[in-house]
Amino acid sequence: MAVGYRGFPDLGSVAGIRIGVASAGIKRPGRRDLxxxxxxxxxVTAALFTRNAFCAAPVTLAKRHLAATAPRYxxxxxxxxxxxTGIAGLTAATRCCQALAAHxxxxxxxxxxxxxxxxxxxLPVEKITPVLGELLAALSDNAWEAAAHGIMTTDTxxxxxxxxxxxxxxxxxxxGIAKGSGMIRPDMAxxxxxxxxxxxxxxxxxxxxxxxxxNQSFNRITxxxxxxxxxAIVAMxxxxxxxxxxxxxxxxxxxxxxxxxxxxLAQLIIRDGEGATKFITIEVTSGRSEAECCxxxxxxxxxxxxxxxxxxSDPNWGRILAAVGRAGxxxxxxxxxxxxxxxxxxxRGGGRDSGYTEAAGQQVMAxxxxxxxxxxxxxxxxxxVWSCDFSYDYVKINAEYRT
Amino acid sequence: MAVGYRGFPDLGSVAGIRIGVASAGIKRPGRRDLxxxxxxxxxVTAALFTRNAFCAAPVTLAKRHLAATAPRYxxxxxxxxxxxTGIAGLTAATRCCQALAAHxxxxxxxxxxxxxxxxxxxLPVEKITPVLGELLAALSDNAWEAAAHGIMTTDTxxxxxxxxxxxxxxxxxxxGIAKGSGMIRPDMAxxxxxxxxxxxxxxxxxxxxxxxxxNQSFNRITxxxxxxxxxAIVAMxxxxxxxxxxxxxxxxxxxxxxxxxxxxLAQLIIRDGEGATKFITIEVTSGRSEAECCxxxxxxxxxxxxxxxxxxSDPNWGRILAAVGRAGxxxxxxxxxxxxxxxxxxxRGGGRDSGYTEAAGQQVMAxxxxxxxxxxxxxxxxxxVWSCDFSYDYVKINAEYRT
Numbered sequence: 111m112a113v114g115y116r117g118f119p120d121l122g123s124v125a126g127i128r129i130g131v132a133s134a135g136i137k138r139p140g141r142r143d144l145x146x147x148x149x150x151x152x153x154v155t156a157a158l159f160t161r162n163a164f165c166a167a168p169v170t171l172a173k174r175h176l177a178a179t180a181p182r183y184x185x186x187x188x189x190x191x192x193x194x195t196g197i198a199g200l201t202a203a204t205r206c207c208q209a210l211a212a213h214x215x216x217x218x219x220x221x222x223x224x225x226x227x228x229x230x231x232x233l234p235v236e237k238i239t240p241v242l243g244e245l246l247a248a249l250s251d252n253a254w255e256a257a258a259h260g261i262m263t264t265d266t267x268x269x270x271x272x273x274x275x276x277x278x279x280x281x282x283x284x285x286g287i288a289k290g291s292g293m294i295r296p297d298m299a300x301x302x303x304x305x306x307x308x309x310x311x312x313x314x315x316x317x318x319x320x321x322x323x324x325n326q327s328f329n330r331i332t333x334x335x336x337x338x339x340x341x342a343i344v345a346m347x348x349x350x351x352x353x354x355x356x357x358x359x360x361x362x363x364x365x366x367x368x369x370x371x372x373x374x375l376a377q378l379i380i381r382d383g384e385g386a387t388k389f390i391t392i393e394v395t396s397g398r399s400e401a402e403c404c405x406x407x408x409x410x411x412x413x414x415x416x417x418x419x420x421x422x423s424d425p426n427w428g429r430i431l432a433a434v435g436r437a438g439x440x441x442x443x444x445x446x447x448x449x450x451x452x453x454x455x456x457x458r459g460g461g462r463d464s465g466y467t468e469a470a471g472q473q474v475m476a477x478x479x480x481x482x483x484x485x486x487x488x489x490x491x492x493x494x495v496w497s498c499d500f501s502y503d504y505v506k507i508n509a510e511y512r513t
Numbered sequence: 514m515a516v517g518y519r520g521f522p523d524l525g526s527v528a529g530i531r532i533g534v535a536s537a538g539i540k541r542p543g544r545r546d547l548x549x550x551x552x553x554x555x556x557v558t559a560a561l562f563t564r565n566a567f568c569a570a571p572v573t574l575a576k577r578h579l580a581a582t583a584p585r586y587x588x589x590x591x592x593x594x595x596x597x598t599g600i601a602g603l604t605a606a607t608r609c610c611q612a613l614a615a616h617x618x619x620x621x622x623x624x625x626x627x628x629x630x631x632x633x634x635x636l637p638v639e640k641i642t643p644v645l646g647e648l649l650a651a652l653s654d655n656a657w658e659a660a661a662h663g664i665m666t667t668d669t670x671x672x673x674x675x676x677x678x679x680x681x682x683x684x685x686x687x688x689g690i691a692k693g694s695g696m697i698r699p700d701m702a703x704x705x706x707x708x709x710x711x712x713x714x715x716x717x718x719x720x721x722x723x724x725x726x727x728n729q730s731f732n733r734i735t736x737x738x739x740x741x742x743x744x745a746i747v748a749m750x751x752x753x754x755x756x757x758x759x760x761x762x763x764x765x766x767x768x769x770x771x772x773x774x775x776x777x778l779a780q781l782i783i784r785d786g787e788g789a790t791k792f793i794t795i796e797v798t799s800g801r802s803e804a805e806c807c808x809x810x811x812x813x814x815x816x817x818x819x820x821x822x823x824x825x826s827d828p829n830w831g832r833i834l835a836a837v838g839r840a841g842x843x844x845x846x847x848x849x850x851x852x853x854x855x856x857x858x859x860x861r862g863g864g865r866d867s868g869y870t871e872a873a874g875q876q877v878m879a880x881x882x883x884x885x886x887x888x889x890x891x892x893x894x895x896x897x898v899w900s901c902d903f904s905y906d907y908v909k910i911n912a913e914y915r916t
Binding site: 161163165191197198229230412415419427429431435436437457462501505508509 | 601
């Protein structure tokens with residue numbers, strides 16, 4: 111069970127966005143593995159994708175389609191990533207879009223395809239296309255929770271979040287779902303996330319808000335340092351509330367709410383990280399730049415030695431110190447740096463803080479949620495990264511997945 | 514048991530170098546945890562150390578002593594790294610050197626201290642100094658195997674290697690020992706390694722030969738991506754054979770033999786990597802530079818998803834492809850790149866090679882020693898990195914070590 115998971119929230123609907131869920135039996139029979147979003151005609155869309163050079167066929171195709179026209183449908187399958195599939199993969203994704211376009215009566219380019227699951231297997235188009243009519247017929251206002259289940263792979267829980275915010279023109283809704291558990295070190299977005307609002311925004315404002323939100327959320331989490339081939343996040347603004355986000359003040363409020371929403375979804379991915387038993391926040395402060403703060407934070411977040419010590423609830427702080435030391439920052443003032451576990455100072459003056467006791471360290475480490483704080487004492491920048499521990503179950507999940 | 518381990522070789526002695534081993538009971542009573550090398554007066558020494566900014570107190574002190582005078586003794590303890598110990602750690606290391614200098618009748622600066630073990634605990638000087646007399650009395654020509662055992666931490670086997678080479682002046686001996694199993698991503702050297710020859714070399718030639726050898730060996734291995742705070746390698750040339758390495762030809766032969774020796778020792782560390790069940794060679798060829806080849810090789814070698822698939826003997830080649838894709842190289846020609854598992858081509862033309870079969874992939878993956886080959890098809894540089902898989906035992910060892 112995900113660390114600190116409080117159940118799926120009551121999402122309700124977002125006017126202008128309908129969702130259908132169906133079963134194509136891609137990986138196993140009966141699993142509801144196909145999800146369709148239908149966007150009302152005036153919906154404005156922004157999307158960010160993985161920077162993995164070997165990006166999946168649906169990522170390549172979705173980018174092309176986005177450049178051509180405004181999306182009306184998002185077609186998502188789980189159970190197969192359609193990645194590492196070369197030209198054949200591109201053809202397969204195109205055939206799914208073509209078949210849906212024929213059913214829905216829209217342009218092929220108005221459909222964005224998304225896939226998640228095993229890399230390198232051919233996408234079973236013949237299982238997907240016969241279900242598309244059923245999928246369209248299933249469209250409803252209230253299928254967000256079913257969709258959150260429909261996009262899961264090794265996730266153990268469905269992930270959703272919601273905000274209502276007051277803007278000058280009235281109250282708007284902002285909500286989303288996400289999936290992801292392993293191969294998580296988003297460098298642009300994360301595995302898959304879909305957020306929608308009934309507000310109206312220009313495409314450039316929506317894109318800017320999404321970029322800002324993602325940089326503080328999905329770009330600040332890591333389970334295992336592996337960037338997926340299929341990462342994507344889509345933001346949809348249906349405008350169905352007839353409330354426009356135009357003033358600088360409203361846009362700032364919208365961006366802040368979208369960031370909060372994305373942080374909640376990104377944290378849910380970490381809470382459900384493969385084999386995770388601990389939710390870790392790494393805060394690096396007083397750096398010269400955000401980049402160097404991230405460098406230190408990721409050195410800690412990716413260290414298998416730190417992650418196994420966290421799993422063992424062992425305050426083996428020497429491993430944290432070693433990770434900071436190998437992060438590659440020049441001219442570190444080792445005497446000035448402090449490292450905290452929660453409120454407990456563990457490192458000061460280049461070694462163990464004189465006030466530190468093993469008992470105090472153990473008390474922090476025993477908790478399910480742990481904050482590691484590193485103060486570099488050489489600037490005013492900071493960064494926060496979320497990660498999880500490394501357990502027997504991580505090895506079990508990844509040694510047994512696929513086989 | 515280490516992968517493909519063939520037992521400790523019959524090292525014999527290196528004229529001019531004597532070794533003593535004793536028990537100080539640093540971590541547990543009776544364990545032979547102190548090793549002393551005595552170098553004949555004319556011995557020339559070269560050493561390389563970790564680049565971890567939080568380097569251990571003995572590393573700092575050894576560098577200072579090396580700059581001051583030629584070493585006569587190397588004092589090594591296991592069970593405590595004396596790292597993350599601040600000023601007190603430096604004082605503790607100095608006190609050990611002072612006590613030994615008094616016993617041995619040499620300058621304090623003629624002693625190089627080395628420590629390995631848990632980070633952050635005070636070095637128990639009071640346990641070490643009473644044993645120094647016994648350690649000096651134990652010095653003998655034939656204690657290389659005992660020394661290899663004496664420097665182990667989580668190592669499961671002692672590591673040694675030997676070469677005899679013909680130079681223009683006659684036959685010389687070159688041999689060494691090493692320790693290391695976890696926190697292995699040497700960025701300069703590895704955990705601890707000591708190599709000795711009875712040949713005579715100038716300090717600059719020995720340093721150059723060592724640097725060349727280390728770049729091809731200890732700088733090309735990774736278990737977990739974590740660079741230790743205590744890494745060090747020392748090369749000692751006693752000159753006791755009265756054979757000098759002076760001509761360019763002899764120096765080239767000596768450097769080649771030293772490189773081979775270091776590669777064998779470095780590979781032994783990987784074979785004994787924490788929890789390792791597989792020995793992995795990653796060869797990246799046809800890159801634009803050695804640096805970019807290393808970048809790709811380490812992206813594969815550090816991927817927990819690749820490592821757990823290797824543990825499961827699962828030819829989940831999509832994870833290898835994803836690691837290549839996220840390595841951060843610009844303008845990769847995805848259509849041109851090929852990826853091999855052993856002799857089997859798995860990726861060609863951006864996807865699974867048409868001739869690939871799961872059965873062929875499984876056959877390669879079932880072996881204990883596996884080579885992953887990546888051909889970038891864009892230059893003439895190459896790099897080879899050695900690594901191991903990621904097993905339940907890695908988590909067990911690192912979750913339970915120290916506690």
